[in-house]
Amino acid sequence: MGENDGQSTYSVSADKESIGSFTCPMADQTFAEGKQFHKTFANVQITEGAELEVASKIASADGAEYSRARWSELTFTPANEATAKAAANFAKENQLVAAKTSAESNDRTGSPTKPVSDQPLQMPREKDGDGSVQVTGEKRMWHKVTVTLTGPYAHEQDNTPNPYLDHRMEVEFKHESGKQYLVPGYFAADGNAANTSAEAGTQWRAHFAPDETGEWTYTVHFATGKNAAIDRDASAKTVAAFNGKTGTFNVAKTNKSGRDFRAHGRLRYVNQSHLQFAGTGQYFLKAGADAPETLLGYAEFDGTVAGKPGKVPLKKYEPHLGDWRRGDPTWKDGQGKGLIGAVNYLSSKGCNAFSFLTYNAGGDGDNVWPFIQRDDKLHYDCSKLDQWGIVFDHGTENGMYLHFKLQETENDDHRQGQKAKGFKPESLDGGKLGSQRKLYLREIIARFGHNLALNWNLAEETTQTTDEHLAMLNYIEEMDPYGHHRVLHTYPGEQDKKYDPLLGDKSNLTGVSLQNSHIKDTHWQTVKWSEKAREAGKPWVVAFDESGSAAHGQCPDLGYRGYDGRDKTGKMTYTQHEVRKQTLWGNFMGGGGGVEYYFGYQYDENDLGCEDWRSRDQSWDACRVAIEFFQNNAVPFWEMVNADELVGNEKHDNSKYCLAKAGEAYVVYLPNGGTTSIDLSDADGEFQIHWYNARIGGDLQSGSVKTVSGGGSVEIGQPPADADQDWAVLLRK
Template sequence: MKRAWTALLCLMSVWAFGKAEISGELKTWHKVTLTFQGPETSEQAQLNPFMNYRLNVTFRHPATGKIYVVPGYFAADGNAAETSAVKGDKWRVHFSPDRTGTWEYEVDFRKGNYAAISSKKDTGKPGEFMDGETGSFDIAETDKTGRDFRSKGRLDYVGGHYLQFAGSGEYFLKMGPDAPENFLSYAEFDGTQNADGHKDNLVKTWEAHSGDWKNGDPVWQGGKGKGIIGALNYLESEGLNSVSFLTMNIGGDDQNAFPYVDYDTLDRFDCSKLDQWEIVFEHAQRHGLFLHFKLMEHENQGLLDGGAVGARTKLYYREIIARFGHHLALNWNVCEESGEWGHLRTPPAETPERLACAERLYLQDPYQHHRVIHNGKWFDDILGPESKYTGPSLQTNQKDFRNVHGNVLKLRNQSAEHGKPWAVACDEPGDASFSLLPDANDSDGVNHYNARKNALWGTLLAGGWGVEWYFGYKVPHSDLTCTDWRSRDGFWDYCRYALAFFNENKIPFWEMENSNALIGNPKNDVNAGFCFSRPEVYVIYVPKAGKAELDLSGVSGDFNVRWFNPRRGGALQHGSVAAVKGGGKADLGNPPSEAEEDWVILVR
């Protein structure tokens, strides 16, 4: 009798609080997951569960009126990362609440041909099960600190040249590897790619980073995942804060990273593989690593719909957003190397398609993450307020990185002139053949010096919000073959030092502009140094030791002069001049040591 009464109470509880199983920490910026028992189906069911069902959940915050309409997805048995399930009756939605207090939800579940990609509210017919269900839950303040993005909130494009965390109000500078692009070509993910004759030699184990995995870190299926999780841990240990990857490279250089059940079925998704991706992405976010989703690449930009934004592209965007859009710090990159250049394997994306891709992401993403596109074709045709792009993902083509600074500055200025300032990142500096060399291949230090001068400081002092580093295909640990990020261990130090300079010295970079003319460099010659400033704060990069001069004729007052070593980091140092006065050209003196090359000067 007691057991029967307990069972009845449980049923009453489910009835009273709704049928959704609500999991996750109920705090701001954390992933809150609603899991529903819906129709029993499978990845290969005749009625396609990805295309022909649409699960949307509307979340309302009554106290403020804030509303999010969040897409959901078919989740197989609800534990597919562990079970490799291809069928089940679990349907799921992830939500990252941005406010404390009570949130209400209402479920809209529809069924019908192409229901998933329809914007019509009453498309098809009711899907029954959880359709119409309502409920609520209460959200407390986050308790996270440090690098964990849940301590900072969602990283938003706010109409300017830098992205800002909605919770903490901090602005963000990113730094990390752009390579290997096939980061997700990982042998311990489920799927058909590991031994199927499609460039199997490029599938990675990330074994070199297995030792970086730590007790308590996630794994799946009895210990899988240590290599790729350890690789992320290594990036964190180096002070880097971003990671980049293709989510679809069928027909591309690698051909092993894709979300589908196989190479040819482009409207059905591998539930267990994508759940395993989520384990990796969640770990990255908790450890302060921005996620650069590259949704397509040059070789397959027309694979899904012949270059158009048709049913398959819409479905692909929806599935990626539903599964991963709740993460806080990310951007959607429509296509790496967009446009017509080189050998076309699929139809190219022209201006209407480029604009339509960003428009579709804008319509489907409830969180409005940063939307970018890579060049191949330049960006003139997608600038302006009507475009839904919020920035470029810039690629350059010079071995010594000399055109990075000018291109970043050009895009920053060009976008502002067109009425919508873009947040500009240089995500593939250098050339295709070499770019950032492994430490072992840079015995004379010239490559790393040029990368540090022209790409790292060249981007930051042009007003770019970050750099991701490409590895050339003619060197070991290339853009496709890299399995050990320690191959550039020495160079990562320079990236960490640069981020520390801005953060620890509280440089208000989001309020600053490039001002090379103030150091006598009106033509932006990379060999003459860079200047980045607002009134009363000046950051100057000098590529060679020696005297520096700054034009302070437009300001008054006393200014401290301190020097920063971009090769060794550390605290600010005194040079031969401790302070200068405004009102004219000021001699900043000599650096602490003339024996070394480049320096950064902070005048404030």
């Protein structure tokens, strides 16, 4: 567009390769359109998926007023007859999708999906399978057992029927005691897609993690019909060749030990403020990494494309290649070592959790989706998802809780940000529970729900309505045979609005994933939501997964790439020591279920770009030290509630914290060292006092006072050493 205050220059490129530039002539009015302001670049080769960029430079005719570099459109015209012919089908498909998208966009409620293929079926076809069934995996309690049906031939791009939407495979598992599970299955291409990148085949699968030893009977249910996978009321018909296949297998005790979650069993919500392992009965405290949220934007996953290559390139995790161990899994002749090594590293530090978005199209990273192509919401990528599954299974075997963040604020609905404006075509059903969202949840649960320790987080910084949250929660509960932990995350200023309507028996939410704007607020906010949930009659597991401002969060270790407490702008923020005291211990001592560290965007190895978890090496040590205090010293944290008032901290500030099982055990945390009194007026008997070094861990130690008696306020004495540093103090009978 021509302008009258300067001649702007425009440069056009495809995948960073220059196509050409154009300096626009002056106009005789503020701005104008016309042929003299157009520029054609001839005989340019552009491939499907190319990223095009228009860069502009403003100019001034008088040194006072500047042009705005306005432009209206970029058009593509076939260079010759051969190109026109080759592009005809592609253009037709785009016209059809564009028409549909336009109609949906106009009413601001639709969520367009663009199928990769406009053909009903991909040709040529192969024969359907013979209906045979294989049961594979270690047939042990809590281990992954897979039932594979050789069923109807399908291709990822098939539309009629769609193998994900129009076929429903389920497997019913029934134990000799009468216990039973109905597990959703999925299309698995050739059954080895992680290694072959297959797009078609006859393999259909369901994964099961048995919770009893002895004989189990499986029965395959297979039906087909429009929307059969997501709608039990659909007019689906069973397929005789594949439906009703049955058999038995015997399950032995697990042979695992140590960190491997298969030694502990499924982690479950038991109407308490902490999750419990079904096998051992032990309770769980979480500590690990919330960043990078783009963990799955990994260059070695099939079909993974950087939507913002300049800002968020695909990850390689090269700093963790050396952490991969011989015998660890890979795919496609050695791929995956960087990410598998990263999981190994975090596990080796004593952490037990990491998180990731499974869908971020249109979001900050724009590089993670489970589909065969970003905008095709109804066809799933078998090989990519099998590769994700290898990483998740490895996490389970290495004691890592999987935090599934199912969507983010930019694509959870058509409300963009806290102001709830805008239209997001990447959203699933515009935020409602429609076919796109139901299928998405079913595929994620079917492929990964067998893992033992995880949560389904409805969204990061959600802006969906309460009704939309309830619909999603209810569908997850219906689809997930194991009843995994269900949580919700939202903006710091939206918590009361989003969480209050879900308290108590108003929903089947089992916890919250909190975010704040200052690490100093972690403790009192943990106390607030722990108490509100308990008072509503249904305790929530209260985790802090994004403590700190959007810019900062968890800082790198002092000394990492010269970090001295200042961010990239030179602003003094804080060090890992404040995070240890206020975020980690702040949550644990508030009665919380654990923390994950968010890395902000003003530090090296930030939330979107982190590939080196060693940037927070000392903070991971602090996580292990805190967890070991509670677990190694038989502290009954799951039966304890925050009681800061007993140490004179009614405001729940960061001066000192107290956790109590009234009359039996008390934990005091002193962030700044020193000593305190504690009110034991409602307790009787003698209590032993033990001190724990919250910086380096180790055995319990004795301070200046060894025992105190209940019945009044007592002094706990001085720590064994380093009186100006943080200590945890355990008082118990």
